[in-house]
Amino acid sequence: MKVLLINGSSNKQGCTFTALTKIAQTLNEEGVETQIIHLGAQEYHDCTGCGLCRKELNGYCVYDDIVNEIIQQAKEADGFIFGSPVYYAHPSGRLLSVLDRLFYAGSKYFAHKPAAAVVSARRAGTSASLDVINKYFMINQMPVISSSYWNMVHGTNPQDVLKDTEGLQTMRHLAKNMAYFLKLIELGKNNNILPPQNEKKEMTNFIR
Secondary structure (H helix, E strand, O other): EEEEEEEEEEEEEHHHHHHHHHHHHHHHHHOOOEEEEOOOOOOOOOOOOOHHHOOOOOOOOOOOOHHHHHHHHHOOOOEEEEEEEEEOEOOOOHHHHHHHHHHHHHHHHHHOOOOEEEEEEEHHHHHHHHHHHHHHHOOOOOOEOOOOOEEEEEOOOOHHHHHHHHHHHHHHHHHHHHHHHHHHHHHHOOOOOOOOOOOOOOOOOOOO
């Protein structure tokens, strides 16, 4: 079992990374392999809705960058955690651009796999940011993994985050819940309990 953790911060080893590292440590203790992928400070193209990912590229984005690398790894991953700092009460713009393209191009590689959002902030905007990220999972048939509190840590630097004992406990509980669900899914697969097959998609337009 493997979980991919995506760090949506431009700061490679900042507050978001600190939270994801604590989650990864607990997952490892639970026997789950982990990999943290850092988006970095570079720019990422928005999704332009060209549709080539579905028409010609078999689930890969026409803009060939880290998005396609994540999609490739998502094929073999069993769960996902997306982390972001909070900017003006929303996740980082780079993470949102990446998420738009990941879930438009590679949705079939994420469907039915558990996922969680984690955010870090100095003070406020965390709940709104979690809501934005969680919606990607909910529209793609992914079980949303919760914890004993909202999945957030607070601090202006990693040292502050390490003092947020409640936040770190929330990260540990999140990791244990993720491991629990992964083990249940694995047990289901071993007993031939597989994800449901969708009906043919219905499209309803509200303006005619």
